[in-house]
Amino acid sequence: MKKVILIISLFVINIGIVSAIEINSKSAIMYNMNDDSVIYKKEEKEQLPIASLTKIVTAITVLDNVETLDKEVNVTSDMLENLEGYAKVGLKVGDKLTLEELLYALMLPSAGDAAQALAISTSGSINDFSILMNDEVKKIGVSNSKFDNPIGMDSENNYSTAYDMAIILKYSLKNDTFKKIFETNEYYIESINKKINKTLVSTSKNYNIDFSVINGAKTGFTYEAGLCLASTSNINGVDYLLVTLASDTNYPYHIQDALDLYEYYSSNYSYKTILKNNQFIYEIPIKGSREKVYKIYSKETKDMYLLNSVDLSKITYEYKGIDKITKKIKQGTNLGKVNVIYNNEVLYTFDVYLDKKIKYYNYALYIIIGLSILVIFVVYKIRHKK
Secondary structure (H helix, E strand, C coil), X not given: CCCCCEEEEECCCHHHCCCCCCCCCCEXXXXXXXXXXXXXXXXXXXXXXXXXXXXXXXXXXXXXXXXXXXXXXXXXXXXXXXXXXCCCCCXXXXXXXXXXXXXXXXXXXXXXXXXXXXXXXXXXCHHHHHHHHHHHHHHHCCCCCECCCCCCCCECCEEECHHHHHHHHHHHCCCHHHHHHHXXXXXXXXXXXXXXXXXXXXXXXXXXXXXXXXXXXXXXXXXCCEEEEEEEEEECCEXXXXXXEEECCCCCHHXXXXXXXXXXXXXXXXXXXXXXXXXXXXXXXXXXXXXCEXXXXXXXXXXXXXXXXXXXXXXXXXXXXXXXXXXXXXXXXXEEEXXXXXXXXXXXXXXXXXXXXXXXXXHXXXXXXXXXXXXXXXXXXXXXXX
């Protein structure tokens, strides 16, 4: 049986990215994490202050640069400096907390004192820790971000983009400890005998907002940055990741924008089968062989996240490539590609290779056999006449 190797690549297409839905936030990017594909974007590469979303970078920098989270940190006066106007967990000089406890204080109530305690205990100073933060994001692979403090204080040297923060968050969520903290809403800090809650919880409670669809989150706010939110959600088996920046501050639009986007996509999109296993696609004529055609079949069932209104009966399959297979075309040759098309948009493409040694007619042998028969016949005639 003939085989074909199918190499499948996802194309980002207009059918999968919507910009028509209105949100308040100035900048945003949303991923379908099942496919690691962008499904919504708005000015996602504009450099902006990101307020306490900076603490995501602080957290992953600590996690990637310490050996154990059981290490005890002795709170010193320099860890509590310059925090006027910023959220604090209430640390005092002489308090002793583990790095793990400080990370919860950093990420839930967005405590600036915890941020500076983590920075100084990890690197010796705020400045040195900032250098480590910038090294960290370069390692992660983003290039439009810069940090000069672990809190998210407004500064011309502390900024990022929605795109960069999404990449950083995706990387950070691979760390099990970060993921656990990111998805925790309340925590008890035994060392200072204090229960803490996530800022998302208190803000949503004040405005009677149901945020239960949000699994994990980190908020951010300064008057210059506006309201920011990095969040994740799982709805109907689809994992989403969303970063919104710079929403108005007269209402928690950062939360509302997230809820609106999650609702829109979970209600209007779903996975649809665009290619079935062993589905016949096309046949290419073969010249000079008993095998008259080379049939192209799909090798896998392929599902794609699409609008519910997509009519699967209108999907077409377009082969582009070699129109006839001859003896010159060897096994392993790329014959062409097949595009899976809907509404003039390419959903998927796969390359087709000749993955079988085709047996061709041996014309030379036939000529030799024919000539041999002819010679025998001539000799026979000659002898017969004699």
